[in-house]
Amino acid sequence: MKTKAPHDLETAGTRERIVRTASRLMQRQGYEGTGIKQISREAGATLGSVYHFFPGGKQELGTAAVRLGDEEFTELLRESLDAEPDPAKALVALTASLAEGLRESDWLDGCPVTSTVVGTAGSAPGIQRAAAEAFARWRAVVAAKLVAARFAEADAEDLAHTVIATLEGAELASQVARSETPLEAAGRHLARLIASYGGSGHS
Amino acid sequence: MKTKAPHDLETAGTRERIVRTASRLMQRQGYEGTGIKQISREAGATLGSVYHFFPGGKQELGTAAVRLGDEEFTELLRESLDAEPDPAKALVALTASLAEGLRESDWLDGCPVTSTVVGTAGSAPGIQRAAAEAFARWRAVVAAKLVAARFAEADAEDLAHTVIATLEGAELASQVARSETPLEAAGRHLARLIASYGGSGHS
DNA sequence: CGGCGACTAGAACGAACGCTCTATCCAGAG
DNA sequence: CTCTGGATAGAGCGTTCGTTCTAGTCGCCG
Known part of the structure; x- marks a missing residue:
């Protein structure tokens, strides 16, 4: 029986609701500022369910929350970079x-990852x-985009x-x-920095 | 009696010890992850003293800790920028x-300010x-340095x-x-970005 | 039907939380 | 000396923390 699909539809439902709630709460309140009881309450799950899916306790749940934030931003990053051939304009x-x-x-x-990880050093x-x-x-996603835009591999990874x-800091x-200015300036300056590597565009 | 110096020498001693301890602990553990009792214990003060100097409680103490981190980094920033006429090299x-x-x-x-403020949104x-x-x-300190290096005021503030x-994010x-690479790359790239504004040096 | 494992449910534990409170200490003013 | 007020000292308040534990529910296989 490798098929775990049938009841996984339900179990994955509760598990995913818990992780999403944990990620959202830790994004706003940080890891230490978010309680497991608050997560279970807002996720509509019980304490038993939380410890059933995350026997490692709060740390395992926090790790899963960080991974979810990772996946979400990776996707946003890919979407933005794929929508525009010039990496500078995409940024x-x-x-x-x-x-x-x-x-x-x-x-x-x-940033959900930043908020959660700070203070857990x-x-x-x-x-x-x-x-x-x-x-x-x-970093790998960004570097791949730069390589595709004819950057040398070393420059791209650097x-x-x-x-x-800069994206993290500007966010x-x-x-x-409480102002869009830092992010807006970061976008412009990253574009300028990239443009300073020779190519003004994508070819 | 404007002279508060005599016993302020002692009282300021305890008060400052509390703030310094709070700043150091919140830098490592975050605001929510640091307890007032832990602060008082490690500062060699008692709970009574903490609430005597900070009747506003934890939030007032956290605010003072952030301000201390502010002052410390402002000084480090000024020192670094004053030691080298070229802002790019200084960074x-x-x-x-x-x-x-x-x-x-x-x-x-x-960064003590970042660690303390994240999660208190x-x-x-x-x-x-x-x-x-x-x-x-x-930002004002950096902008002033750039203006002194003949940057236009708008460019400098931007x-x-x-x-x-970028400094925050790279830190x-x-x-x-657990690697010096991000900070090292940030320094080089900020220097390159600044250099792209015409002047290669300071005159 | 009986049994089993996955999942739900929440009471209860000891510890720690932020904060309040009273008591004490002590230097300097009168 | 007394008196005063800043500073120290820490017991104790109610609450919440992360975690453990037992009990109960449910769907599926034999």
Whole structure:
């Protein structure tokens, strides 16, 4: 019986509801600021269900929440980069959409990975590892886009570090300042930085 | 009696010990992850003293901790920028020293303001405000340096947004990856971005 | 039908949380 | 000396924390 599909439809329903709720709450309140009871309450699940799906407790749940945020942003990143051949223009569009999302949440929803991982440095190694993997994956997506736009591989990977770091920092700065300006400036400056590597466009 | 100096020497001693301890702990564990009793214990003060100096409770203490982090980084920023006439080179040196500090703490001590403010978005407006003021002050210091290096005022303020955002993001990325690479790349790329504004140097 | 495993349900535990409160200490003013 | 007020000291409040545990529900296989 390899078929786990039948009742997985239901179990995956509860499990996924818990992870999504955990991710959303930790995005706003941080890892330490979010309680398991609050998660189970808002997810419409009970404490028993939470510990059934996450026997590792809060840390395992936090790790799953970070991974969900990882997947969601990876997809957003890919969509933005695929929609526009020029990576510089794509980044400008991406920062604009990040700023829009942030404003629409009344500046509450920053990067889910960042919010969850900050403050767990020495105490929750699983979460640290998941966050490191998320950053690495995002960098790889950006680097692949740059390589596709005829960048040298070394330059692409190098630039990807700064692209991701600047996006993270600008998202945080915009959230704290309650203003789209940091993200907007980051988009423009990343485009300028990329353009400074010779090619003005995509060919 | 305007002279408050005599016993202020002692009272300021305890008060400052509390704030410094709070700042250090919140830098590592976040705002929610740090307890007032832990702060008082590690500061060698009692609960009574904490609430005597900070009748506003944890939020007032957190705000003071953010302001201390603000002052400390403002000073580090000024030192780095004053030591080198070319702002681009100064930023490379700054990222190197940030990376060194991070590595020396075994990747535990990130930006004290960021760690403290993340996760307090909707719940602690005083902390949010103090963090916004910190970012604005740092931006002003960077912008002033750029203006002194013959940048147009509009360009300088615009660039300052991205400089601060990138520094924040790279510090976070370096901490999570436990690697100096993100900060090192950020320094090089910020220097390149600044250099792209015409002047290759300081005159 | 009986039994079994996946899942739900929530009471209960000890510890820690932020905060309030009273008591005490002590230097300096009168 | 007394008196005063800033500072120290810590017991104790009610609440919430993460976690454990037992009981119960449900669908499916034999």
